[in-house]
Amino acid sequence: MASISTGRPATEGSRRRLLIVDDEPHLARTLQILLGDEHDVEVVTSGSAARTRLERDARFDAILCDLSMRDVSGMELFDWLTARVPEVARRMIFMTGGAYTPEARAFLERVPNPRVEKPFRLEELQALVRGVADA
Numbered sequence: 001m002a003s004i005s006t007g008r009p010a011t012e013g014s015r016r017r018l019l020i021v022d023d024e025p026h027l028a029r030t031l032q033i034l035l036g037d038e039h040d041v042e043v044v045t046s047g048s049a050a051r052t053r054l055e056r057d058a059r060f061d062a063i064l065c066d067l068s069m070r071d072v073s074g075m076e077l078f079d080w081l082t083a084r085v086p087e088v089a090r091r092m093i094f095m096t097g098g099a100y101t102p103e104a105r106a107f108l109e110r111v112p113n114p115r116v117e118k119p120f121r122l123e124e125l126q127a128l129v130r131g132v133a134d135a
Helices: 025-036 047-056 074-084 102-110 122-133
Strands: 017-021 040-044 062-066 092-096 115-117
Touching: 017 025, 017 047, 025 040, 025 122, 040 047, 047 074, 062 074, 062 122, 074 092, 074 102, 092 102, 092 122, 115 122
Parallel strands: 017 040, 017 062, 062 092, 092 115
Antiparallel strands: none
16 A cells, blocks of 8 residues: 555645545535635545545545445544554544444544534534644
């Protein structure tokens, strides 16, 4: 496997580089619009697309990731990323709809990453992004 680029991105001023991973294209695009004034935001609409994108370049200040997706879940993406670039996996923020399977509940208990429940307030999400990106 090729080496994954993982260093912190060079940011301009206070702009951060974000990756949004959500299989609901409308929500992902809305988040891109809402967060795009303050950050450089990329969107992928599946866990498998996120893996492909992160294999090329994992230099993101934060990754907003839906916990439950159809092809590759946020949990699977986190475990995959942890095995390859754990410092980037620590920058993931999980978005949930609040309906947890026993597997999802156990996962959220085991990982220290922040999470936010949908629907969420923009201010709450911005504060989480700043906290993760600046850590």
